[in-house]
Amino acid sequence: MYSLFRDRSEAGRILAAHLRNEGAQSDAVVLALPRGGVPVGFEVATALGGELDVLPVRKLGVPGERELAMGAIAAGGAMYVDHGTMVIARVTQAQFEAVRAEEQIELARRAALYRGESAPAQVEGRVAIIVDDGMATGSSMQAAVRALRQQHPARVIIGLPVAPLGAEADFSGIVDAFVCVASPSNFFSVGQYYEDFSETTDDEVRELLARARARKS
Numbered sequence: 001m002y003s004l005f006r007d008r009s010e011a012g013r014i015l016a017a018h019l020r021n022e023g024a025q026s027d028a029v030v031l032a033l034p035r036g037g038v039p040v041g042f043e044v045a046t047a048l049g050g051e052l053d054v055l056p057v058r059k060l061g062v063p064g065e066r067e068l069a070m071g072a073i074a075a076g077g078a079m080y081v082d083h084g085t086m087v088i089a090r091v092t093q094a095q096f097e098a099v100r101a102e103e104q105i106e107l108a109r110r111a112a113l114y115r116g117e118s119a120p121a122q123v124e125g126r127v128a129i130i131v132d133d134g135m136a137t138g139s140s141m142q143a144a145v146r147a148l149r150q151q152h153p154a155r156v157i158i159g160l161p162v163a164p165l166g167a168e169a170d171f172s173g174i175v176d177a178f179v180c181v182a183s184p185s186n187f188f189s190v191g192q193y194y195e196d197f198s199e200t201t202d203d204e205v206r207e208l209l210a211r212a213r214a215r216k217s
Contacts, residue, residue: 004162004182007196008036008133011161011181012043018179019044019129019159028127029153031055033144034114035200037132042208044131044159052212053121054205055130055147056111057140058103060096062089069139070096073103074147075111080139114205118213128153133197134190135163138170145174162193 005011026049032041034054045052060071062085070091071081079100086096128151130144141158148156155176164187168178182193191197 003195004193005195007194008039008200009043011133011194012040012131013047014181015040015131015159015161015179016044016047018181019157020048022157022177022179025127026050028129028157029053029121029123030129030131030159031121031123031144031148033057033130033132033140034110035202035205036134038205038208039200040133040161041131042212044129045212046215050129051121051216052209054111054114054209055144056107056114057144057147058107058110059140060099060103062091063095063099065089069137070099072139072143073100073107074140074143075107076147076150078143078147078150080142080146082137082139110202113202114209116206118209123148123151123153125152125154127155127157129157129159131159133161134193135160135167136187136190138163138167141171145171149174162190163187 028050030041030045030050030052032038032054041052057072057074059069062068062070070085073079128148135141157177158175160180162182163180165183165185171178
């Protein structure tokens with residue numbers, strides 16, 4: 001087992017170079033999935049000279065095994081459901097709705113906490129880059145893409161430091177570009193590719209968003 005990145009900040013700087021090769025523009029808006037995607041997105045937005053905002057997403061975990069995603073929800077009412085996982089885990093519709101209601105409350109709380117008085121970034125007609133610190137199942141990213149498409153961006157680019165080999169195929173036809181620094185075949189978890197994968201706090205998210213806004217003002 002080896003690490004590809006020292007921490008999320010280093011991963012963001014490396015990812016930014018790959019995105020620049022993809023033709024990401026300085027007027028792009030970088031939408032980071034909180035919380036872990038925000039330090040990565042901050043470095044990407046800084047390197048590209050773009051705007052940074054959050055795209056709140058909540059994973060819908062299987063009852064009793066919350067790390068196993070059966071879907072995800074995003075701001076704006078977008079939702080992705082992994083029906084296969086629901087069947088395998090024998091999750092009833094009532095159980096699914098209970099989890100969704102619980103996570104909807106947390107989604108609204110985080111959106112209000114992170115943005116405060118600031119309005120969401122305007123996405124329509126712009127290049128939008130969705131960034132996270134990595135991707136495992138892809139449920140959260142699927143919900144994020146659906147939420148973003150509702151805002152009619154000119155292009156949607158996914159930017160990731162690491163994802164499983166073949167992950168790009170799951171987004172074929174729904175995004176304009178899928179940029180991933182590393183796609184290992186022996187993927188187990190995002191954290192295995194970081195030396196420091198300590199949890200990003202709400203305060204860190206707010207601080208990075210404030211710094212990004214100050215840089216653009």
